[in-house]
Every structure is written in structure tokens, then in C-alpha cells.
Amino acid sequence: MNVTTTSARGLFNNFRFVFPLYQREYSWEPEDVDDFLSSINLIIDRSKHSERRGDYQRLMGAIVLASVENSDNSNGVLEFNNEDEHSDSDHRMEVSIIDGQQRLTTIMMIASCLAKKAAELKRFLVARDIINPYISKVDSRAEEIVWSVRFSNVGANNWWYGHISSEFGKYRNDIELPEYESIESDSFTGPGYVTSSIEKMKKAISAVDNYFKNNVFDDDDSELTMSRIKDWLGALRYSIRFILWEEKDAADAFEIFEALNSKGQQLTTVDLLKMLTVGTAHKTEQEQVYNEWNNFIIAINGLGIRDSQIETFIRHIFISKHGPVSGKEVYFKFKEIYFNNSRDKKTRERFIDLLNASLDVYEFMWIKGADASLVQKALSWLVSDGEQGAEGGSKDESHVEYARIVLGACLRTLDEQVGLRILRPLFLCLARNISPETDPSAVKNVVMSAIGVYLRIVFKLAKGSSESNVVEIAVGNLCKEISDKSVINFATSQHLTSMRLHEVDPKEVLNELRGSNVYNVGVLNLLLRSVAFKTIFPPFEGNAIRVWQYGLEDASWSAFSSRPSYDPSLDFLGNNVLYYGIRRPRNTRSFEDVKIHYPEGIVDDTVVSFIVQNDEWNDDAIAKLSDYYVNEITQVWSKWF
Numbered sequence: 001m002n003v004t005t006t007s008a009r010g011l012f013n014n015f016r017f018v019f020p021l022y023q024r025e026y027s028w029e030p031e032d033v034d035d036f037l038s039s040i041n042l043i044i045d046r047s048k049h050s051e052r053r054g055d056y057q058r059l060m061g062a063i064v065l066a067s068v069e070n071s072d073n074s075n076g077v078l079e080f081n082n083e084d085e086h087s088d089s090d091h092r093m094e095v096s097i098i099d100g101q102q103r104l105t106t107i108m109m110i111a112s113c114l115a116k117k118a119a120e121l122k123r124f125l126v127a128r129d130i131i132n133p134y135i136s137k138v139d140s141r142a143e144e145i146v147w148s149v150r151f152s153n154v155g156a157n158n159w160w161y162g163h164i165s166s167e168f169g170k171y172r173n174d175i176e177l178p179e180y181e182s183i184e185s186d187s188f189t190g191p192g193y194v195t196s197s198i199e200k201m202k203k204a205i206s207a208v209d210n211y212f213k214n215n216v217f218d219d220d221d222s223e224l225t226m227s228r229i230k231d232w233l234g235a236l237r238y239s240i241r242f243i244l245w246e247e248k249d250a251a252d253a254f255e256i257f258e259a260l261n262s263k264g265q266q267l268t269t270v271d272l273l274k275m276l277t278v279g280t281a282h283k284t285e286q287e288q289v290y291n292e293w294n295n296f297i298i299a300i301n302g303l304g305i306r307d308s309q310i311e312t313f314i315r316h317i318f319i320s321k322h323g324p325v326s327g328k329e330v331y332f333k334f335k336e337i338y339f340n341n342s343r344d345k346k347t348r349e350r351f352i353d354l355l356n357a358s359l360d361v362y363e364f365m366w367i368k369g370a371d372a373s374l375v376q377k378a379l380s381w382l383v384s385d386g387e388q389g390a391e392g393g394s395k396d397e398s399h400v401e402y403a404r405i406v407l408g409a410c411l412r413t414l415d416e417q418v419g420l421r422i423l424r425p426l427f428l429c430l431a432r433n434i435s436p437e438t439d440p441s442a443v444k445n446v447v448m449s450a451i452g453v454y455l456r457i458v459f460k461l462a463k464g465s466s467e468s469n470v471v472e473i474a475v476g477n478l479c480k481e482i483s484d485k486s487v488i489n490f491a492t493s494q495h496l497t498s499m500r501l502h503e504v505d506p507k508e509v510l511n512e513l514r515g516s517n518v519y520n521v522g523v524l525n526l527l528l529r530s531v532a533f534k535t536i537f538p539p540f541e542g543n544a545i546r547v548w549q550y551g552l553e554d555a556s557w558s559a560f561s562s563r564p565s566y567d568p569s570l571d572f573l574g575n576n577v578l579y580y581g582i583r584r585p586r587n588t589r590s591f592e593d594v595k596i597h598y599p600e601g602i603v604d605d606t607v608v609s610f611i612v613q614n615d616e617w618n619d620d621a622i623a624k625l626s627d628y629y630v631n632e633i634t635q636v637w638s639k640w641f
Helices: 008-014 030-047 101-120 124-134 154-167 195-215 222-239 250-261 269-279 283-302 307-322 327-338 345-368 372-382 395-410 416-433 440-463 470-481 485-494 506-514 521-531 544-561 591-595 605-612 619-640
Strands: 002-007 015-019 058-067 093-099 136-139 144-147 149-151 240-247
Touching: 002 008, 002 222, 008 015, 008 101, 008 124, 008 222, 008 240, 015 101, 030 058, 030 101, 030 195, 030 222, 058 101, 093 101, 101 124, 101 149, 101 154, 101 195, 101 222, 124 136, 124 222, 149 154, 154 195, 222 240, 269 283, 269 307, 269 327, 269 345, 283 307, 283 345, 307 327, 307 345, 327 345
Parallel strands: 015 093, 015 149, 058 240
Antiparallel strands: 002 240, 058 093, 136 144
């Protein structure tokens, strides 16, 4: 390991850069380029007030490099000449850029623009001093002119060399450039060719050209233009500083890269996973793995998933296979499971297979269109001919595995109408055809997730709908299709805590349900369960207990809520039965103990039996308590909404 600081010119003087396949493609947008250029311009302005050139310096981040395998410098720590402002070595070490590609590529674009302007003004010595070292240089050992960078991506490589050769073609006799046949850049279709990356490079070059045209170059004053060009060259040579972190081993350098990028999310999860997948492959396999990854991204885009949605898509692929995970944890969890042994080819193949399997399922559901019969057919197809399910499991486990994949692929990546079309038949099919006793936790988790997503989409649609019965119809469908109370209760207790019911007036939803023929205690539980969370009561953000205390006091429960034994936390009485935010009072042993907590006419033997004896389910008792609490809670809601 070797850590030092250097200038932009120092970097290009000492090294020939290789952009490895596992690096993300050039991704800066024009506004990123403008910000970078403005930062340099500010440094130039401030450095003019320094007594000596180079006194004013500003750090522009870290550059992480690693020795290139099989190069002449791969057997030891990189030997860096830190006298960067005077270094004119005729031989530069070849190194892989682990972190810093965007900045170094943009610096090459800046240098190209400056050199071209100098050449146009017939200042060929200045142009040559820019071309060497930022674009190309004579390699004394190879006895030839070489490019300063080499892209492992063939398409990007060809396009960049072709672009430079085209830009400086008429000045070739006056400056030193490697020989290269200039052809149309759009004709490149070599391995690893990625159109979007090259398009972004084109836009970035255009942004650089426009910036210099509008802010630096003066068409009426060539001397002023040359003076400003020299200011920029001085900034690249003296003022702009980088922390240079050099590692002999690319694996060690990659760990540094992770630490620099994953914490602050400067790179997306998709970028990090690409680098991990391709970077851990053996050198002889990297191009194949790189193309497999690109094919996956191309396939995603082909299914209509936009770039901004890919990260969410991959997160839900993980969820479908391994369970809940936050967006920030996705990369590290994938790495832990599939890349614990970084050179294990089989685990990497399992990871790629998982991505492709999820795509296949998504494509089947998306392209074909999903209805209940189609989902049933797909589920049957997965377990046909008596074959074992996923990873040797039972048929029902295969159903569950399939459902998880579909949910993981679809959640949050679809528009509302498509979400309804796909998710509803999926969970209805599961609810009707899979016995919860087979694998209660797995099956119910799938059904639970589907119910929650379905209702969330319904409520969102209802907010802007002209039809007042959108929610009633949706909940009615749930009641008709899902008869298993344990599934309803499990969904109630586990999922709807995150439902965004505040997007629809909850009082209207409640009244609509109570006045309809689809009134159902289990579904009502789903609604009431969500009320106590912060999205419903902004004045008490994050404090459901205070909401219930204040609200229920207003509902004439002050005596009850002030008792030391009162516990307003959302909990369940008996077998996953929601008690509408009120836990069973302690020391409730008899009819009289129960009666003191409820108005006259509410409590009878059925209710007492339910509360005191903890019966598993009692429709009559629940109905009576429901009517009472619905009325009281409606009064509370009327004050808030």
C-alpha cells in the first residue's frame, strides 16, 4: 500500500490507465460535468491571488489504483514519482483504475478541448504539451506512441480512439498521436459495447465544449484565450490535488473502493454489484461475466423497467429469495451470501442465475398478462410431473418460491393498474390453493405481502377516483376470495403497519365499509390496525401511544386511560385477534372486571367469555366490540380529519 497526494498531470505522467470491465461505464450527466468544471474555474480564480504558482491547492477526492496483472510493475508496490510537476518519464506503469474513472475521463475531455483550441490557434507546442501526457505519449520501451488510457470495454475503447483521431486528424503532422483508423463511432458493435455509456460520453464532451466556449475562450482575442488555457493547464499541474491510493493487489484496492463508495452511496447498488460480480471473476472469465451482466441490464430495460427502477427491482429480487432487506443493505447482503469466497465460481453463477430466473418470471407475468387462470397454470407448471420444488422442497414450497419471486420482481416497479392486474390473482390463487398448514410462515408471508400491496394500490387509486365505491369493491373481493381467518389475522398483525391509509380519508373508508354488504371484522381489522401509526396522525409523528391516549380520552375513556394498568400499545388478544388498540386489561377475571371498562349494553356473557377465557375466535363477541369501537373511533377520527 502506498498513499500520497498528486496533481492531475502527475497522475497522467506516471501511469497508463486501464478501465477494467467491472467498472461502471461513464455515467456523468452534463450537470455533473458543469459542476466539475465550475469547481476547477473557482480554483483558478482563487489561485491568481497566491504569491506563487501552486500555493493555492484544493483536494478533488481520492484515486484508487491497482497493478495490472501480468504487467511489468505487478510484482511490487507501484513506484510513483511524486515530483509530478517536473516528471517527464518516457515510460508509464499500467494500472487499473479502481476508483476515479469519472473524474479522470472528464479530465481527458478537458485536455482534448484545450489541445484542440491551441492547435486551431497554431500553438502546436502547447497542444503537444497537452496531448502528452493526457491523451497519448511516446513509450520509450515499446518504441511507439501509446494511448494514455485503455478501456477494457471494446466499444468504449474504439469510440474514444476514433473520436480523438477525428478531432485531431488534420493536426496529425504537428502533434503526436497513435495511429488509428478514423471511422464512424456509431458503427462499433464489439464485445461489451454499451450504447448508453457512449451517449453519455458524447454529451459530456459537448458540455465541456460549451463550457469553454461560453466561459474561457474568446474568439476575438487569441492571446487572452491562450492565457486562459495556460491557467487551466496550471490548475491541472499544480492546484488540483488527489489522494492517490496504490495497491499491489486488485482485491485489496477493491476493498478500499467499497469503503469510499458504498457508505455514501456515490455509486448505486447496481454499480457495486456489477463491479463485485465481474471484478471477482478470473481474468480469463471477466469478459464473459461482463457480457452476462450487460445482457441482464438490457433484458430489464427491454421489459420496460427504467434505469431509475432497476435498483428497486434488484432489492426485491433479494427479498423474494432471502427475506426483507433495506435498500442500503442490499449490496452487503448479496455479497455476504454469494461472494463470501470471492473466487468461488459456483456462487457467482448462482447469483447470476437468480437474476435471470427473476427476469423470466417477471417477463412471463408482464408480457403474457396475468389473470387467475394464468397464474394457476404457471404455478402448476412449476411443479408438474411430480418434480421436487425449489432446492429440493415440496410442491407447496415451489408455489411459495414462485410467489416470492413474482412479488419481489413486481413490487413498487409497476404502475398501479398493472400492479392490481398481477398481484390480485397471485394472492387469490395462493389463498385458495395452498394450505397454510403446509408452511404457515412462508405461505402467510406471501399472502400477507400481496394483500398489503393490493390494498395500498387500491387506496392510492381511490384517492383520485371519481367512483366512490373503489375501496368497497376491493375489500369485498378480498372477503369473498379469502375465507381463511388465520391468513387474514396474520396479514392484520404483520403487514398493514406500513399501509399508507392517509392517502384516503379513513373515516369515509370506514363508513363505506360499515354501510355496505361486505362488512367483515377481519378486513376491518386491517383498516383499524393502520390508524395508530404516524402517517395517520402527523401531529403525533412516531408516537402512536399518545395518539390513542389523547384520542380515547376525548371519547370519554379518561377514567379507563388513566388507570395504571392501561396499556394502549397495539397488541393482540388471544389468537392474533386485534383488540382495536386496547390490550386486555390486567386483573380482568370476571364479568364485573370487564363491565367497568365498557358502557352498559356492550358487555354480555359472550364478550366476557371472549375476554376473560381468551377464546380463539368468537364472531358474536368481536361483532359487538367492533360496533362499539368503530363508533368511538369514528368520533375520534371526526376531530382529526
